[in-house]
Amino acid sequence: MENAADDTELSFHRSGCRLASASQAPLYSLLERLHAVLTGPFDRQTIWQLHRQINQQAALIREADIALAGAEIFERASVAASMGTWRCELPSEQLTWSGGTYDLFGFHRSHGLVRGDILRTYSEESLARLQKVRSDAIETGSGFKLDAEIQGPDIGKRWIRIFATVERQNGEPIRLFGIKQDITEERTVFEHMRHLAEHDVMTGLANRTQFQVQLAKICGPSGSGGALMLIDLDEFKEINDTLGHGAGDECLIEFTRRLSTICQCADLIARIGGDEFAVLFSPATDRHTIERVAQRLVDAAKAPMNYSGSVFNVSASVGVAFAEGETPTALFTKADHALYAAKAIGGDAFQG
Structure with a gap:
């Protein structure tokens, strides 16, 4: 087990420690000289030298206090900003963390740092x-800079950003050090924005x-192959015109539930227009x-729907096309022709 070192990991914090040591070392010598002057004969030159030495010692102590105070302020600011410093000695892999880094991982500050556990x-x-x-x-x-996901019993799932620098000596790496910062909130906002950019707000598809x-x-010579299914609700306009857009919205949401349940084997389900849906299948899904x-979609669409006490029905037309090296436009056109072939025979059917 690698023991956690003192939290004073920052360079100016280490400087503060060195200053503190420097201020202590000559202090005993200074006291000895002062005792000798007070108990001996009056010597103006010796007193002047002692006065100068006392001033120098006081300056060292002030510098040490400032450095230590600065390190404490940095540590508090780091914790408040959900970040912390870290260091890893090479090749021993001995770790040193500041308090903020312990908090990121949900570890107690007295916790021994074992790299495997981390x-x-x-x-x-x-x-x-x-x-x-x-x-x-x-x-x-x-x-390097890396965004990583961590998880623990006390922190749940959390995203952190790791900044790392390599220190070398005589061309050989001797340690890694840097900063780790909590970016969970930033990541959540990013994922939400990406979801909004890629998904339909009403249906979630x-x-x-x-x-x-x-x-x-799935298209073109380098495509993976597969199939495209296009779906259109046959009487959707009449629902909007007679029962209102609220009923139309509920119709789309309910059909989405049925579509998602039936197409669990699909690679993607999308809403591509008002009452138009598309489903993509990988080559692993066979034609049958x-x-x-x-056919299940055609049957499921006919089940009654309810809105504000009104019961209504719709039907669906489905067109299927299988990818055979076409461009995306060509495959879509082929599926669209199949869809309109289903509509041409009265809807409530699939063609492919």
């Missing part, structure tokens, strides 16, 4: 990335932008399964 707090993906960038940094001597990105991945899903 690594187990990282998610599998974050740990793999951390080990890669750390190894590269030690090999090349360059620092992927939006047309995200659909286009995923469609491109996709056609069975299409």
Whole structure:
């Protein structure tokens, strides 16, 4: 087990410790000389030298106090900012943390720092990335910045940002040091904004932008292959016109529930228009399964829906197209033709 060192890890904090030691060392000699002057004959030169030495000693003590006070202020500010300093000696892997770093990981400050225990707090993906960038940094001597996910019984899931610098001596790495900062709130806001950019607000499904990105991945010579299913609700306009947009919204939300339940084998489900939906399947899903899903969607759409005491029904038309090296536009056009073929026979059916 590697014992945690004192929290005075910052350079000016260490300077404060050195100043404190420097101020103590000559103090005993100063007291001895002062005693000799007071008990001996009057000597103006000796008294002047003592006065100068006392002033120098006082200056050292003031510098030490300032350095230690600055380190304490930095430590308090670091904790308030949810960040802390860290150091890892190489090759021993001995760790030193400031108090703020203990708080980030939910460890008590008296907790012995065992690197294996700390690594187990990282998610599998974050740990793999951390080990890669750390190894590269030690090999090349360059620092790194990494966002990583950690988890613990006292902190739950948390995102931290790690800044690291490599210190070398005679060309050999001797230590890693830097700062770790809590970015959980920043990450939450980022994920929320990304979700809004990629998903439909009403239904929570992927939006047309995200659909286009995923469609491109299954198309073309380098695409993965798969299938595209397009769905359109047949009587949706009449619901809006007769029962109002509130009923129309409830219709879309309820159909989304049914669509999500039936298409659990799909890679992506998206709302790409008012009452238009798209579903992408990977090549792992065979044609028979996709056609069975299409028929189940047609059947599920017909189940009665309720809104403010009114019961109403809709039906769905479904078009299916299988990727065969086409461009995204060509595959979409092929599925769209199948969809309108289903509508041409009266809707409430699928074609493919």
